[in-house]
Amino acid sequence: MINLNGNLVKEENANLSVYNRGFAYGDSVFETIRVINGKIMFWEDHYFRLMSSMRIMRMEIPASFSPEFLEEEILDLIESNNLRSSPARVKFAVYREEGGYYTPATREIGYTIITEELENSFYLLNEASYEVELFKDHYINSGILSSIKSNNRAVNVLGSIFANENGYKNCLILNENKNVVEALNGNLFLVTERSIKTPPVSDGALNGITRKQLLKIIKEMPEYQLEETSISPFELQKADELFITNVVVGIQPITKYRKKEYSTKVGGELLSKLNVKARLG
Structure with missing residues (x-):
């Protein structure tokens, strides 16, 4: 129905x-x-x-x-x-x-x-191979229209076709300033030592629901420094972890970008806390 x-x-x-x-x-x-x-x-x-x-x-x-x-x-x-x-x-x-x-x-x-x-009631950490690449054929614009979920998703559709044709699980999207904004189907987080970064909504990132929950969770973890800041493509290969967030999968770790392979430790830790938050409402 x-x-x-x-x-x-x-x-x-x-x-x-x-x-x-x-x-x-x-x-x-x-x-x-x-x-x-x-x-x-x-x-x-x-x-x-x-x-x-x-x-x-x-x-x-x-x-x-x-x-x-x-x-x-x-x-x-x-x-x-x-x-x-x-x-x-x-x-x-x-x-x-x-x-x-x-x-x-x-x-x-x-x-x-x-x-x-859906298959699972709560989020499970998928640690299988998950390789991504930059999608550079088209860009999204920074600003408020990119932050909402509208039917205007041509970049996401074309990026998904590019990923499928080239054997990638996903792609990362750039804005007109050549900053990394998000993945095709969710927000992006970057972990370097004790720093966790995510692109700001003003860069064109979706105002994601799971993103919002994780921002609250990370702010309550004194061992990590949270930054909502622009991310250059050059930072990707310097990171320890990259992961994507959305309401369907929760947290999807990225295991490889070009020659760099990533761990999933922080993503797994945050996913456990996200499941607790989901249970509590």
């Missing part, structure tokens, strides 16, 4: 118009959410990021879009798809209603919610 504008419909009946603005212009934002046994992980953060994204895109936020209403919409769909006792991935997409060209005819919105079962 799929939630289409508040109605539960079968997948084969969940149709969108060819004039849908999410399709026609990328006029859409979305949240990827992890649900464990009927509990939405970090729901408050997801909700406020969705509201912020809609405001940035100048969408009309319905009066009904309270945290309680949207949470119920998600959990009703989870129940309908028999995922109440299973880990699940949820995509909540909001699009502006059709009409107009670049200038919308309306600011009112529609939405869809889809679900997919």
Whole structure:
């Protein structure tokens, strides 16, 4: 079942118009959410990021879009798809209603919610070979639009094709200033001795939910110095560890970039703390 504008419909009946603005212009934002046994992980953060994204895109936020209403919409769909006792991935997409060209005819919105079962209830550390490379064919722009989850993801799509064609697990994306911003599917963290760095949102990094949780965790660990700062490609091979974060995998260690191989110790330590935080809500 799929939630289409508040109605539960079968997948084969969940149709969108060819004039849908999410399709026609990328006029859409979305949240990827992890649900464990009927509990939405970090729901408050997801909700406020969705509201912020809609405001940035100048969408009309319905009066009904309270945290309680949207949470119920998600959990009703989870129940309908028999995922109440299973880990699940949820995509909540909001699009502006059709009409107009670049200038919308309306600011009112529609939405869809889809679900997919996941294998594991909590995050597991994947230490298998995970080699990455820089994607330099195209850049993302620094600024607020790059920090939201919108349908404008051409760089991520092309980077994923490049990675697939060249045998890499992932790629790291640069901004117009040639700073490393993030991976194709998540935020980037760099560990050098007792220093942990991550690119700032102002560089074009996604305002990631897992990133936000890790920033809180690291700030409570006096043995590490946390920096939100621009990262040059030259720093990558000097690091002890690199890892990627998103709400689906939690923390994905990078094991190799060019000739440099990395450990996974700090990533594993942080993943344990992230699982505890997820259990506590």
